[in-house]
Amino acid sequence: MHPVVETQGLTKRFGPHLALDGIDLSIAAGEIFGYLGPNGAGKTTTIRILAGLLQPSAGRAAVLGLDVVRQRDLMQARLGYLPGNFVGYDDLSGEQYLRYLANLRGGVEWHVVVTMAKRLDLDLGRRIGVLSHGNRQKVGIVQALMHHPELVILDEPTTGLDPIIQREFLGLLADVRDAGGTVFLSSHILSEVEAVADRVGIIRDGRLVVVESVERLKHRAVRRMDLTFVGAPPLEVLSSVAGVREVTSSGSTAHLAVEGSTAKLLAVAAPHGIEQIVTHEPDLEEIFLAYYERTDRLA
Ligand SMILES: Nc1ncnc2c1ncn2[C@@H]1O[C@H](COP(=O)(O)OP(=O)(O)OP(=O)(O)O)[C@@H](O)[C@H]1O
CATH class of the missing domain: 3.30.70.100 (Alpha-Beta Plaits)
Incomplete structure (x- = not known):
């Protein structure tokens, strides 16, 4: 079976700046993988390449066995993605926005959306423009998960969530894994991902410095x-x-x-x-x- 995420020598330059320097990653189906690193380490750059939004300068990346550049559309249809700067449409309510996205995806089971919103304590009737940062983030989480994607990629998803909602959110990720899905989430805080991740990769200055189980990492700490x-x-x-x-x-x-x-x-x-x-x-x-x-x- 293909790894769900696989990169080989993944490299990204922005002009003279080397943002990613030969990242080799392999993530299996059913894993929750935490991608950790300090600000500016290259997490968002990696994620944007995996989501098909940015092209690598060198190396390759495949998601669900599909090349992220050449087979981008096919790959994106099977992906759930939460960008780090999720905003949504201010004039629509959470429900209107999610229905709009659900239609673009060819429909989703609406009860899944309602259940997730309840778990995250999100009021779907309110206009996105008046939501707090944390509540907006919840809309972003629901849109990333509502269509039962095989892989969910989330860029710093817990930003702005209070601890109780954070725990509920990690429960949603565990549900994705229990249903056979794979999760890739980034964070700059270990404690946020250690409760739920099976393995973590640590990136620093564009290089993957270590990939290992949370248990072993803590032991080394x-x-x-x-x-x-x-x-x-x-x-x-x-x-x-x-x-x-x-x-x-x-x-x-x-x-x-x-x-x-x-x-x-x-x-x-x-x-x-x-x-x-x-x-x-x-x-x-x-x-x-x-x-x-x-x-x-x-x-
Ligand atoms: N479009 C761009 N043009 C130029 N440099 C960029 C661009 N995007 C990112 N960079 C640089 O690449 C490096 C990696 O950035 P990236 O956003 O991937 O880091 P990050 O680990 O996600 O950090 P953060 O936690 O702060 O979001 C940084 O030095 C950043 O300044």
């Missing part, structure tokens, strides 16, 4: 922790634990950077009397750091 002790923090003991990268202190609190599991550290620290533990979720930069430091060591 450097996590920051603050351990407050009853007395003075045992800094030397803490520094000697495998995986502990940095140790500083203020008063009775030790500030640590830990790679991988924190179980060993906690076991060693516990006999010294821990009063409080604060764990900070690893952010993307810290994951990059861990990744680059590891490749440096291997080099």
Whole structure:
């Protein structure tokens, strides 16, 4: 079976600027793939090429086994797509706009639209022009999913959604996967995609620096922790634990950077009397750091 998304040496230049530098990706049917990277990394450029809206400068991309340049129309008919800057038509209500798009697609099951709107707490009767950014984004999400596409590509879909709606939205994506569909979503925040993605790819400066399962990525990540002790923090003991990268202190609190599991550290620290533990979720930069430091060591 063809991968649902496949790129080989995908490259995009904007004048002298190299926005994508030889991206090789392969995503299988039924996967939720998170495409992560900081601002300007090349996520939108990749997505626009996959959606057939931008031509690569070199390399190739195929979606659902169809070349995104030569077989663009066929490919787009089977795709659901939410652009990063979704706006819709201000003068139409959500319902009018979605019916219009549904007609262009040759009809959709309207009850699917109504159910999704309910789940996302979207009022379909309101004019798009008066909707908040988050509510507009919900219209964009519904139009991307309403026709049960085989592949859904979403560019920063959670922008503007509150946490409860975000969770509901991730549930919709899980439903797509459970029905055999494939999801490709971009984000610059790991925690947004880690709950739902099977694998993630991290792009930085136009290069794919790592592709792996969320579990392995988290394991590789450097996590920051603050351990407050009853007395003075045992800094030397803490520094000697495998995986502990940095140790500083203020008063009775030790500030640590830990790679991988924190179980060993906690076991060693516990006999010294821990009063409080604060764990900070690893952010993307810290994951990059861990990744680059590891490749440096291997080099
Ligand atoms: N049309 C364009 N003309 C010139 N440069 C562009 C164009 N589109 C994107 N770029 C540049 O290509 C690089 C990648 O941009 P891209 O929008 O793909 O990043 P991104 O990862 O989606 O970032 P963000 O999270 O900020 O949207 C950036 O340096 C950007 O300035």
